[in-house]
Amino acid sequence: MWKDLLAGVSFLRRHPVLRALTVCLSFFSFLTLGMNDLLIYHLKHDLGRSDDTVGTVFAAGAMGTITGALLVAPVRRKLGFGATWIGAVAVCGIALAGIGSARSVPGIAALTAVFLGCVGVAGTCSMSLRQEVTPDHLLGRVTSAFWTIHYSAAPLGAAVLTWAAQRHGTAPVGLAAGAGCLLLAVLALLTPVRSPRPERSHGPA
Secondary structure (H helix, E strand, O other), rough: OOOHHHHHHHHHHHHHHHHHHHHHHHHHHHHHHOOOHHHHHHHHHHHHHHHHHHHHHHHHHHHHHHHHHHHHHHHHHHHHHHHHHHHHHHHHHHHHHHHHHOOOOHHHHHHHHHHHHHHHHHHHHHHHHHHHHHHHHHHHHHHHHHHHHHHHOOOHHHHHHHHHHHHHHHHHHHHHHHHHHHHHHHHHHHHHHHOOOOHHHHHOO
């Protein structure tokens, strides 16, 4: 098992785009995995809303996910991988920054739909690219390494986000997480992730 995992890690390390993307996704997961908990806390604790309202907001979020899934292919064809992934992460940051301070349920629902839609766009882009550039005989090992690495810090991020929301409120926490996503998008512009067609131009070093 460890040998297979290390083989996947080795491929990720040698591929310029996947290496940078894995690091970026680790930070993105850290900042966003606790979003569901933050959203529920904001609706029920800050606004005093019921479980029915929480369900309605998540239903709107699901519609955002579906919309993102429908849009990702044409957007990537038109804008390229880098602009699509980085743009989706940036919009996620804007939406996340607004969710914690929004006071109306329709506003929160709309921002949740935007956030989850862009998460779907970014996630589909990254997963598709990984499968496009990975040889078939390595795909399982690379996939395992990819998910293991970039989700390893996510539970800690969720714990930090929810603890901070309880101590300081959802507005500053949402703003900080959103600013972190925007900073991540800017930093990604300085890496090979910005490439419009990495499936054609980059391979393992």
